[in-house]
Amino acid sequence: MASVGPVPVIHLVLPRSTANGLHHVWGHRMVPLGLMTIAALARREGWDARVVDENYEALPDERPDLVGITAWTLFAPRAYEIAERYRALGVPVVLGGAHPSLLPGEALRHADAVVVGEAESVLGRVLRDALAGTMAGLYRGSWDDLSDTPTMDELGEFYDRFPTWRYWPQYSVQSTRGCRYNCDYCSVIRINGRGQRHRDPGVVVDELRRRTERTRLTAGLFFTDDDFGSELDWTMELLTAMAEAKLPVKWAAQTSIGIARNEELLALARQAGCSSFFLGLESVTRASLKEANKKNRPAEYAELVARIHEHRIGVEGGFVLGFDTDGPDVFDDTVDFADEIGVDVGFFSVLTPLPGTGTFDRYWSEGRIFDVDWSHYSLLKTVFEPAQMTAAELDAGVLRAFGRFYGRRRRLRRYARQLRTLPPDYATVLALVGRGFAREYRRRRHAGTDTARPFAADPEDLAQLAVTSKAPASEAIWLAADQVDGGARTPVAVSIGR
């Protein structure tokens, strides 16, 4: 393939997704870091790259040499529509991300190539093959250490191309990949592997320093790590370096709740600019947590949340509803519990058998999954038969949970408490986020679907997925790929751990 211009151009598309309100709410509108990473990798190979976030802009008219599309499960059907549109114009398409990694056979029906796993080790080959006109089939991206992952130096130019109003927090940084836990319903450990890989704390701080020097004002930052507090020695090292650098950042991170047991670490986090921690609290009953293979103990939640608040750090709590042990009272009980223990921002999700997970395996084997239109896998729509209620009751219950948690009175009471316990400016930010959620869920954003036509997964792809979902987490995507190409390519080296 000869390039259409002096340098080859790749368009990198994040498909639109109105099916879930989370990313519309101010304070949770984040940059598409995966695509920016790929843009920076393409730059290294001499390509020009344009990142297109379809949530905010239309697909461009100009014709690139190659299109890369990222797909999570809920917007995979839209990704396929976009892929078909470009292929009809004669532009080759490569798909990657969580969903194509776990269902590469399905993704290949809609694209010229699919990257299974992470792009760093393999994108150069994809681009070279694209230019040579030999791009085809599956490419396996290994789980390498993160030394090759582009830093803010390379990502900066792509940040600069976004309108400044679009995203808040302004920056996202990934300092680790993977997770050491093994929650039954989680995709992360399938996509990024069990165990955690870390970036060098000095590199992370350096990257933040250079970026914030340009803005002067205090910048909002989100660590996309799945468990920021997984290996506390490393977390301590990073926080110490951040605190010493006195960076003008206010940041949030997702972490397991264990971080709250370490007073020294909490104090350091505050010093380093931490505004809030997102905790996957998941359930208020130990029985449901056991079902999910989650180690949390609800009896400790109140005390641990209070400890975080003592350091004037906010707490966002994620809850999953619809476990087999959850009865109809679970919605009100969860909201009341979350409010009582002082959760500042609450997320309530429908338990969802995401492809490739243990939960998918269990419900699929039991014949309980009735909906395989992936655009419904928004975590706000029930796609399986729950044990103690109907699917419609679970849908309605989760909406009711949002309505109850973000009811006007509760929001006012919460704000009054936050003004006493958190920095007043941050309390106000949280109040605005709460108002955003209240509005979002009143408007029932998630009820719509984004695709032009209904989607139903193909039985052959589902048969492969059933096999993939039985695999231990760190083997799932490789088994998915083997089922498509018969393991034809050399297996990748997998390095996990520090």
Ligand code: B12
């Ligand atoms: C930050 C984040 C968000 C943010 C911002 C997302 C954004 N705009 O990018 C917010 C908070 C908005 C969000 C929302 C949701 N999220 Co989210 N999110 C994440 C998180 C933690 C990090 C994503 C990230 O930036 N990663 C860093 C980049 C560098 O990695 P990456 O995107 O995976 O890209 C690499 C590879 O995958 C590959 N790759 C990816 N795309 C492509 C494309 C091509 C062409 C190629 C070659 C390669 C390639 O190469 C990249 C570099 O190695 C991930 C977990 C995770 N570890 O990835 C969950 C995750 C992606 N989210 C998930 C989910 C389910 C959701 C929600 C539905 C949750 C909810 N309760 O509502 C919503 C959906 C919102 C919506 N409507 O779009 C799931 C998706 C699972 C799945 N099977 O689809 C994940 C994996 C978490 C999980 N526990 O399973 N999320």
Ligand code: SF4
């Ligand atoms: S849900 Fe969170 S803690 Fe559990 S395995 Fe996934 S990333 Fe790790």
